[in-house]
Amino acid sequence: MMEGPRIQTREEMSSFLTENEGVDVNRLVPLPFPYEDWQDEPIPRLTDSQLERIVPGPDGIAAAQIPVPESDEERDRVVASFLEGLRKLLTKENNWTFLQPFILSLENCVKCQTCADACPIYTGSGEMEVYRPTFRAEILRKIVDRYIKPGGSIFPKLRGNDIELDWDVVVRLAELSYRCTLCRRCAQTCPVGVDNALITREIRKLFSQELGIAMPELHEKGTVKQLTVGSSTGLNPAGLADIMEFAEEDIQEKAGLNIPMPMDVEGAEYLVMHNAGEFLSWPENLQAFAIILEAAGIKWTLSSELLGYDSVNYGLFYDDVQYSRVALKHYEVAKNLGVKKMLVGECGHAHKALMPIADRLIPEELRVRTESCLVLLEDLVVNEKLLLDPSRNDFPVTLHDPCNITRSMGIVQPERNILKKIAPRFREMEPHGVHNYCCGGGSGFAICSSLNFSQWRTRVAGRLKFRQILEAFADEIGPGTKKYLCAPCSNCKGQMRDLINYYEAWDRCGILYGGLVELIVNAMVDVREGFIEWEMH
Amino acid sequence: MVGYLLGGWVWLCLVTFAGGCLLRAFKYATAPVHLRWDLYPVAHEPGRDHGGSYFEQLEWWTKKREKDHLAEIFAMAAEILLLKGVWENNRRLWWASFPFHWGLYLLVGTTLGLMAVMVGLGSPFVTVVLTAGGVIGGGLTCLGALALLVMRSTDQKLRLYTTPLDRANLLVLVLFGGLTVAIAVGFPGMNDVPAGLVSLLSFGGATIPAVWALQIAVGALFLFYLPLTRMVHFFAKYFTYHQVRWDDQPIEENPKMASRLQAALAFGVDWSADHVGGGRTWGEVATTIPGMEEGE
Ligand code: SF4
Ligand code: SF4
Numbered sequence A: 001m002m003e004g005p006r007i008q009t010r011e012e013m014s015s016f017l018t019e020n021e022g023v024d025v026n027r028l029v030p031l032p033f034p035y036e037d038w039q040d041e042p043i044p045r046l047t048d049s050q051l052e053r054i055v056p057g058p059d060g061i062a063a064a065q066i067p068v069p070e071s072d073e074e075r076d077r078v079v080a081s082f083l084e085g086l087r088k089l090l091t092k093e094n095n096w097t098f099l100q101p102f103i104l105s106l107e108n109c110v111k112c113q114t115c116a117d118a119c120p121i122y123t124g125s126g127e128m129e130v131y132r133p134t135f136r137a138e139i140l141r142k143i144v145d146r147y148i149k150p151g152g153s154i155f156p157k158l159r160g161n162d163i164e165l166d167w168d169v170v171v172r173l174a175e176l177s178y179r180c181t182l183c184r185r186c187a188q189t190c191p192v193g194v195d196n197a198l199i200t201r202e203i204r205k206l207f208s209q210e211l212g213i214a215m216p217e218l219h220e221k222g223t224v225k226q227l228t229v230g231s232s233t234g235l236n237p238a239g240l241a242d243i244m245e246f247a248e249e250d251i252q253e254k255a256g257l258n259i260p261m262p263m264d265v266e267g268a269e270y271l272v273m274h275n276a277g278e279f280l281s282w283p284e285n286l287q288a289f290a291i292i293l294e295a296a297g298i299k300w301t302l303s304s305e306l307l308g309y310d311s312v313n314y315g316l317f318y319d320d321v322q323y324s325r326v327a328l329k330h331y332e333v334a335k336n337l338g339v340k341k342m343l344v345g346e347c348g349h350a351h352k353a354l355m356p357i358a359d360r361l362i363p364e365e366l367r368v369r370t371e372s373c374l375v376l377l378e379d380l381v382v383n384e385k386l387l388l389d390p391s392r393n394d395f396p397v398t399l400h401d402p403c404n405i406t407r408s409m410g411i412v413q414p415e416r417n418i419l420k421k422i423a424p425r426f427r428e429m430e431p432h433g434v435h436n437y438c439c440g441g442g443s444g445f446a447i448c449s450s451l452n453f454s455q456w457r458t459r460v461a462g463r464l465k466f467r468q469i470l471e472a473f474a475d476e477i478g479p480g481t482k483k484y485l486c487a488p489c490s491n492c493k494g495q496m497r498d499l500i501n502y503y504e505a506w507d508r509c510g511i512l513y514g515g516l517v518e519l520i521v522n523a524m525v526d527v528r529e530g531f532i533e534w535e536m537h
Numbered sequence B: 001m002v003g004y005l006l007g008g009w010v011w012l013c014l015v016t017f018a019g020g021c022l023l024r025a026f027k028y029a030t031a032p033v034h035l036r037w038d039l040y041p042v043a044h045e046p047g048r049d050h051g052g053s054y055f056e057q058l059e060w061w062t063k064k065r066e067k068d069h070l071a072e073i074f075a076m077a078a079e080i081l082l083l084k085g086v087w088e089n090n091r092r093l094w095w096a097s098f099p100f101h102w103g104l105y106l107l108v109g110t111t112l113g114l115m116a117v118m119v120g121l122g123s124p125f126v127t128v129v130l131t132a133g134g135v136i137g138g139g140l141t142c143l144g145a146l147a148l149l150v151m152r153s154t155d156q157k158l159r160l161y162t163t164p165l166d167r168a169n170l171l172v173l174v175l176f177g178g179l180t181v182a183i184a185v186g187f188p189g190m191n192d193v194p195a196g197l198v199s200l201l202s203f204g205g206a207t208i209p210a211v212w213a214l215q216i217a218v219g220a221l222f223l224f225y226l227p228l229t230r231m232v233h234f235f236a237k238y239f240t241y242h243q244v245r246w247d248d249q250p251i252e253e254n255p256k257m258a259s260r261l262q263a264a265l266a267f268g269v270d271w272s273a274d275h276v277g278g279g280r281t282w283g284e285v286a287t288t289i290p291g292m293e294e295g296e
Helices: A010-018 A048-053 A072-089 A099-107 A120-124 A133-148 A167-176 A185-189 A196-211 A219-229 A237-255 A276-281 A283-295 A320-337 A348-354 A373-382 A413-422 A442-447 A453-461 A463-472 A490-502 A505-509 A516-522 B002-029 B069-082 B084-089 B091-118 B124-154 B164-186 B192-201 B210-228 B230-245 B255-264 B282-287
Strands: A270-273 A341-344 A369-372 A397-399 A483-486 A511-514
Touching (some): A072 A133, A072 A167, A099 A196, A099 B230, A133 A167, A133 A196, A185 A196, A196 A320, A237 A276, A237 A283, A270 A283, A270 A320, A276 A283, A276 A490, A283 A373, A283 A516, A320 A348, A320 B282, A341 A348, A341 A373, A369 A373, A373 A413, A373 A516, A397 A413, A413 A516, A442 A490, A453 A463, A453 A490, A463 A490, A483 A516, A505 A511, B002 B192, B069 B230, B084 B091, B091 B124, B091 B192, B124 B164, B164 B210, B192 B210, B210 B230
Parallel strands (some): A270 A341, A341 A369
């Protein structure tokens, strides 16, 4: 069973940042049947040779891959740059994008801890203090109060600004900013309206925009690659053409349909924006979209322009500059193609990046109307514009709500209306909708598997989600009944795949994961039966 | 002499309180327009019961936007009057926080009532109400603050995040609440209170009993430092809800905002990381990538 939190005094809070304490897998939230006897494998520590190069977080995990400094001068430089960045974060010139919500959250937390129990990582870990939603925010607050605000060093202990800023604190704070999926479940429960996810994102931003420190999967291998090569997957237009050719053949073979993949069709109704990860990992998702749009007689297109074929925008998770560059490019592609609208495919963060967040960034001359695929699909399914046979989906189905689509955008009902129509054995997880738990792969985590991060992601970050999945299927949990975990988001699917693999949930429980369009196509009478292939992939 | 000093202290505190709150509110209100950061459920959306937004509609931009202002008011009222969020998510704390907040609300109400009497709007009924307000408000404040103090000292989760000054603040409120009860009970009908306050604030030289003087001094002290603390959440919450969580207005509905955003794009950026390429305006930084040809 869980013990209480282990730190008891204020002084220990700082020491928590500087002393390494690995995750104790025995404290993780227990799982229900058939996992009562499940023994988690411990999360490996970094090896000595890794530790020579990389500084882990206070929990022994490394995501940001912060290099070990070569000299004391370098350490001092990091601290000075951090403080400089913090000052910039508090200026309107450098941070107009989020200054108001940031200072509101920084200055008004009443430390009531109402948010703590809402956090899947904090609770899933067995209440490790460094994962508490307020922990990172509180460290930052103390630093601002002590080192940035005038008179900060007067009676620091009395005022709670009892933190000594040094290199250890700075780099561990950077690393800890990658232990929160920015799911904003904590923010939802805060009576004051404070948003610890936003503060965490601001910390990431400071490190990225001032010190050039960020999770490599988000930066070098993410936005930088996307802005130069065209996609964070490394896919270039030539590779894209191959994938489309393969998709056409696959549709012919699997569904018995002859559907061309339209590319760069000027003036189309929709430019469909997919997460390019789908093309490589789940091509059936791209194919299902094509089948549905063709069946509905919609004039749609894909783009082969750089960035036009990859809707991801990892800048959303760590860097306003990179975010803006990618978002502007996306809209530029759509505008140049002269499409009427953009349709965001099954990717949660792309929804948020292209719709609400971009709303105040895209200049009028580049503006293109943008819509969620879930809303269009709802129209096609509920208004019977597709011929469907729900009995083809006669297996238990549950829905994972991507945080960015539900909690951050309020698109909740369309996907449910679809499932109620096409999946007779659909059941909800609890809690669901805007109150869902994050899959544990949010804010870029799903694409990070380096060092020991994927082990942390499956055991800790995804723990509560996995428990929810088991509970949703509890009545038919045996492996004999094949079950479908519907996750209409590429990054969530990546995390679901890793959860199912780590917990052996395909073999033990017969749980398979996939998108929503695959389920729709699986029920389409014009499509050969068995579009969903019951194989773990 | 004590009366003059006390009068001066009260005025100083009142001015600091008003000025401090105004400055903080001004800081929040004049911050630049930010990118959207809505969080659902949004109280004014018709789909609020399931947390829905206008994005749930096909071609949402062609639909008339329905905004239920009344629902927003109800949601705010439930938060302010019932502490609904704390009730739902932190029941244990609610038992202390709810009486504490209501104690303060009643004390604010009682003070406003006293001001009304000071300008000649008194009546026997008002006096009874004010006495009740002082006793109940003071009592709830005192007990609520005491309960919070105990919780913040014994509950490990709260203790770690509670500073010595937080405890001192709660002690001030325990004292103030207790003294208010003593005065409301000790000055039956509170008949002398309005006149005493008028004299105090106009430096009229009336003698104020020691307990009452202490109550006034402590209450004023609380007002003095309040704007420096997170207790300004009583108005900051307006911004966190209305200008962040529930701010889902699309840009085209607000041309003023569009021009403020335009101005923001002209701000100079001096972030130091290489990929930013600082030393230029936001507009330039967002549209070019260091090391690549402009517009490439
Ligand atoms: S963020 Fe909100 S809920 Fe959490 S401790 Fe602060 S005020 Fe309380
Ligand atoms: S945003 Fe999500 S993961 Fe991060 S602290 Fe809040 S609840 Fe936890």
